[in-house]
Amino acid sequence: MTETETDALPRCADCGVTIDWLEEPRHAESHMTFVLPRLYVGAEWNANNQYELQRCGVDRIINVARELNHVVEHKKNTVITRYKFRLHDSVYEMVLPDLLRCVALLQQLQPHCVLVHCVQGRSRSPSAILAYMMWSQSKRLSAAVAELQAKRPCVSPNAGYMLQLHAVDVLFLGLKYGHTASACNALTLIADYLFC
Ligand SMILES: [Zn+2]
Numbered sequence: 001m002t003e004t005e006t007d008a009l010p011r012c013a014d015c016g017v018t019i020d021w022l023e024e025p026r027h028a029e030s031h032m033t034f035v036l037p038r039l040y041v042g043a044e045w046n047a048n049n050q051y052e053l054q055r056c057g058v059d060r061i062i063n064v065a066r067e068l069n070h071v072v073e074h075k076k077n078t079v080i081t082r083y084k085f086r087l088h089d090s091v092y093e094m095v096l097p098d099l100l101r102c103v104a105l106l107q108q109l110q111p112h113c114v115l116v117h118c119v120q121g122r123s124r125s126p127s128a129i130l131a132y133m134m135w136s137q138s139k140r141l142s143a144a145v146a147e148l149q150a151k152r153p154c155v156s157p158n159a160g161y162m163l164q165l166h167a168v169d170v171l172f173l174g175l176k177y178g179h180t181a182s183a184c185n186a187l188t189l190i191a192d193y194l195f196c
Helices: 003-008 021-028 050-056 096-109 124-137 141-151 159-177 180-195
Strands: 033-036 039-042 060-065 081-087 114-117
Touching: 033 124, 033 141, 039 124, 060 096, 060 124, 081 096, 081 124, 096 114, 096 124, 096 159, 114 124, 124 141, 124 159, 141 159
Parallel strands: 039 114, 060 081, 060 114
Antiparallel strands: 033 039
């Protein structure tokens, strides 16, 4: 490829490298994804990328993948606090309590800059982010999913997570309007799914 051809290629807005048009979506997903001011979602490799963490100003990391441990020793002059949830990427996993705890933690961590990650940033960490978007922005699940997938096309919570996110949606809606019956119905829905 000549220098002129290389110049004609788009440059990644995040890291500045030139990328082929065909590679652009995949390349974009190699970076952590901006969700809201001071909130990112990403994969294991983003949580271990010191350069990217510093570039985005991340100072808090929530790892929601059960099988991932905190392995990176950060440089002495950077202070990143890490939090851990133990979610398993299975359709049979009861995740609703941890999704709610994660929403509460994200609320507590303001105004820090937070990366929520799992292994690939497709199912588990986006689920926590979707719950937080519904809570903090009073969005319905379908709107939150559409907005997040527009920013990170690989987002695809597994069917069990989606069912529980629907329950979270109804739960938050119930809390918002004081209809406790809706919240109870949501919990019953989950119980029926998991234990019948
Ligand atoms: Zn890039």
